[in-house]
Each structure stands twice: as structure tokens, then as C-alpha cells.
Amino acid sequence: MEDEQGTSQDEYGHVIERLRVFGTAPLADEIANGALGRARGRRARASGGRAKWIVAASVAGFMAGSVGLAAADVLPAPVQDVAQHALDAVGVHVPPGHQRFNDPATCPGGPYANHGAYVRAHHDDPNAGKSPCGKPIQAVAPGQGPKTDQPDTGAHGNGKQPHDQHPGNSNGKGHGNGHGDGNGSLKPHGQPDDKTDANPDQSATHESSTSIPAPPTTSTPATTSVPTTTTMPTTTTSAPPSPTP
Amino acid sequence: VNTASPSLAPVEVASRTAVRARYAPTIEDAFREHAGPVHNYLRAAGVRDSEDVLSDVFVDVMRGLEGFRGDRDALRRWIFTIAHHRVVDEHRRTSRRRRFLRSVPSEASFTHDEPIDPALIAALDALTPDQREVIVLRFVADLSLETVATLTQRAPGAVKSLQHRALRNLAVQLAPA
Numbered sequence: 045m046e047d048e049q050g051t052s053q054d055e056y057g058h059v060i061e062r063l064r065v066f067g068t069a070p071l072a073d074e075i076a077n078g079a080l081g082r083a084r085g086r087r088a089r090a091s092g093g094r095a096k097w098i099v100a101a102s103v104a105g106f107m108a109g110s111v112g113l114a115a116a117d118v119l120p121a122p123v124q125d126v127a128q129h130a131l132d133a134v135g136v137h138v139p140p141g142h143q144r145f146n147d148p149a150t151c152p153g154g155p156y157a158n159h160g161a162y163v164r165a166h167h168d169d170p171n172a173g174k175s176p177c178g179k180p181i182q183a184v185a186p187g188q189g190p191k192t193d194q195p196d197t198g199a200h201g202n203g204k205q206p207h208d209q210h211p212g213n214s215n216g217k218g219h220g221n222g223h224g225d226g227n228g229s230l231k232p233h234g235q236p237d238d239k240t241d242a243n244p245d246q247s248a249t250h251e252s253s254t255s256i257p258a259p260p261t262t263s264t265p266a267t268t269s270v271p272t273t274t275t276m277p278t279t280t281t282s283a284p285p286s287p288t289p
Numbered sequence: 290v291n292t293a294s295p296s297l298a299p300v301e302v303a304s305r306t307a308v309r310a311r312y313a314p315t316i317e318d319a320f321r322e323h324a325g326p327v328h329n330y331l332r333a334a335g336v337r338d339s340e341d342v343l344s345d346v347f348v349d350v351m352r353g354l355e356g357f358r359g360d361r362d363a364l365r366r367w368i369f370t371i372a373h374h375r376v377v378d379e380h381r382r383t384s385r386r387r388r389f390l391r392s393v394p395s396e397a398s399f400t401h402d403e404p405i406d407p408a409l410i411a412a413l414d415a416l417t418p419d420q421r422e423v424i425v426l427r428f429v430a431d432l433s434l435e436t437v438a439t440l441t442q443r444a445p446g447a448v449k450s451l452q453h454r455a456l457r458n459l460a461v462q463l464a465p466a
Binding site for chain 2: 055058063067068087
């Protein structure tokens with residue numbers, strides 16, 4: 045006779061009873077004490093081991109990340125300088141944060157780590173403070189320390205180059221108005237054409253005066269057969285059509 | 290300002306009492322109540338180093354006891370679920386070791402020094418692994434048919450069938466000569 049739990053009490057009752065007696069046998073004291081003590085010890089070791097592993101992994105990750113960022117030269121310049129000095133001490137060479145002006149002709153006794161080092165080394169010189177020596181190249185005025193004179197010790201993308209040191213920029217757009225794109229028939233005299241913008245000769249001429257933006261041109265054509273008086277292309281689209289003779 | 294504590298509504302009092310009465314056993318309570326049955330279950334399941342595995346089971350219980358929610362029966366089911374997983378792991382490990390080192394003797398030869406009922410252990414050794422798993426969970430661990438079905442990932446009918454065959458085999462094994 046089977047009950048709903050599938051137990052055949054009549055046929056195998058003695059076997060089931062024997063199994064249940066086995067299952068309820070008390071645990072010996074020495075086994076109980078030993079097992080609980082071992083469990084507590086393992087738990088403590090597991091917690092301590094996990095904490096150590098987390099700390100070690102964090103430190104390793106931070107170090108790897110820092111060295112990687114320093115090697116990629118993407119840290120801010122002061123931080124990059126610190127990283128460069130620190131890693132240089134352990135034989136890892138990463139680019140410095142600032143490229144310093146250390147022209148041997150201008151800065152005798154160099155190279156200097158910074159401008160303060162130069163001033164301290166030349167405390168007798170009253171003009172030492174005005175010298176560009178030890179300053180970041182980006183901070184050196186164009187007349188004092190041309191960047192092109194410096195030996196190239198690596199690519200340093202920190203900061204912008206001085207505006208007047210851009211290589212030949214053949215694009216004259218943006219300086220003044222009156223390019224008159226797409227409406228050549230209404231282009232006033234004396235205005236640069238799109239074709240002339242790309243002319244290296246004219247761009248070189250244009251480059252020489254890039255420090256001063258070209259004023260907006262307001263010249264009017266000498267022969268005013270067209271009833272427009274402005275050079276803005278937008279106004280030419282709304283200009284009335286030329287009267288037919 | 291009236292600083293006297295406001296009187297609690299009956300519902301609030303009842304809910305606080307229920308919270309206070311929630312079953313929250315300590316590890317000592319759980320160990321005192323369940324270590325014996327779990328150890329017996331491990332021995333009946335044929336685990337070679339049952340004391341060591343018992344420690345492992347209660348390490349897992351310590352880890353999860355804070356998050357445990359339930360009554361006394363739920364705690365028992367949970368602890369035996371942990372123990373069952375440990376048994377499965379232990380059997381897998383032993384099986385791998387035996388395949389790797391063919392000289393290692395089978396588990397049966399380690400369990401005949403059973404102090405309580407060596408004949409029963411010998412009879413359990415003679416069952417198939419499936420039958421032994423079901424019969425030990427059902428009657429040594431004293432879990433319900435549904436719980437055993439869930440634990441062993443079998444249909445209740447399959448568990449009932451395995452249980453019946455196991456009981457029949459055990460009866461034959463344990464019959465007086």
C-alpha cells in the first residue's frame with residue numbers, strides 16, 4: 045500500500061525505519077566541535093583572502109592604468125611630469141608633460157627642469173626672471189623662443205601651438221566676408237575668389253597678416269549696373285532681378 | 290510641544306510583534322539543530338570525508354544565513370540543498386580523481402567502518418547512484434517527495450519510481466540470510 049509520498053509502509057516499513065534512525069543519530073561532540081571550528085576558520089580565511097585579493101587587484105589596476113595613461117601622454121601636463129619623474133626612477137620612460145625651453149645658446153648650464161630652477165641657478169642675473177629658459181615652450185613668446193629651434197624629443201600634444209606658427213594655411217575663409225559663394229556674377233570687384241583662396245601665393249600673403257583679422261569689406265563696385273550695394277551673398281539672393289533694357 | 294509618545298494603532302503593534310517573532314536563527318542554532326542530520330546524510334550518501342564536507346556546508350550556511358528568510362522547515366530544506374550540492378561536487382571530484390588515478394579504490398571500501406549501521410551503508414553502496422541519491426534524500430534527510438524532485442531535477446513520478454526500486458533492493462540486501 046503506497047501513500048501519496050510513494051512510501052510503501054507495509055512492504056518496506058522496516059527499511060524506511062532503519063534509514064530514518066540512521067538519519068537522526070546524534071552527532072558526536074568531537075565531530076561537532078571540530079566541524080564548527082573548521083567552518084569558522086575557513087570563513088575567516090575566505091573573508092581575509094577576498095579582501096586581500098580586492099586590495100591587490102585595485103592597486104594593480106591603478107598602477108597599470110596610470111602607467112598606461114602616462115605612456116599614452118594623455119595626462120595633464122603637471123601630472124605627466126610627475127609620472128615621468130616617478131617612472132623614470134624605475135626605468136620606465138614616458139614622455140614628459142611640458143617640453144621646456146632649454147636652448148643651449150640662450151640657457152647656459154641647462155637643461156632646467158623649470159623656470160624656477162633657471163632663476164635659482166642665475167640669482168646674480170637681474171634679467172633671469174625675464175628669460176624664457178625652463179618655461180614650457182607653449183608659454184614662451186614667439187620672439188623669445190621659436191619652437192622650431194628646439195630639438196624634437198617627442199610628440200607632445202599639450203596645448204595649442206602659437207597662432208603665428210601654423211604651417212601654411214591655404215584656407216582664407218573666415219577672414220572677412222564677401223566670398224560670395226555660388227554667385228559669381230554679383231561678386232564685387234576686389235574680393236577674393238574661391239579659386240584664389242587656394243592659391244599658395246595669395247595664402248602666403250594672407251598668412252602674414254593672420255594675427256589681425258581682415259576687416260569686413262564694404263566696397264561698392266565702381267560701375268553700379270546692378271542695383272545691389274552689399275557684398276553679402278545672402279542679400280544677393282533676395283536682390284530684385286536686373287531690369288531688362 | 291507634546292513630546293509624549295503617540296499611542297500605536299493595533300495593526301502597527303501586530304506588525305511589530307510579527308517582525309520580532311521572525312525566525313532568525315544564529316549559526317550556532319542552525320549547527321546544533323542540523324549538523325547531526327546533515328552529517329548522517331553525507332555518510333549515507335557515500336561521501337568519503339564527511340566531517341570535512343560538513344564544515345564546507347556550514348561555511349556556506351554562514352555566508353548565506355544573514356539573508357535567509359523563512360521558517361524552521363525552510364531552513365532545513367535550504368541547508369540540505371547546500372549539502373546535496375556539496376555531495377554532487379564531491380562525487381564528481383572523486384570520479385575525476387578515480388579516472389585520473391586508476392589505483393584509487395572505490396568509495397565503498399571507505400565506508401565499511403561506519404559506526405552506526407555498517408550493514409545499511411553496505412546495502413546503500415549496492416544501489417545505483419540515482420537510487421541512492423533519492424532514497425537518502427527522502428528518508429535519511431527526511432525531505433518530502435516534491436523537495437527531492439526539485440533538488441534532483443526529476444519529475445515526482447520518476448522520484449517515486451526510483452524510491453520504490455531502491456526500497457525493494459535495500460529490503461533484499463538487508464533481509465536476514
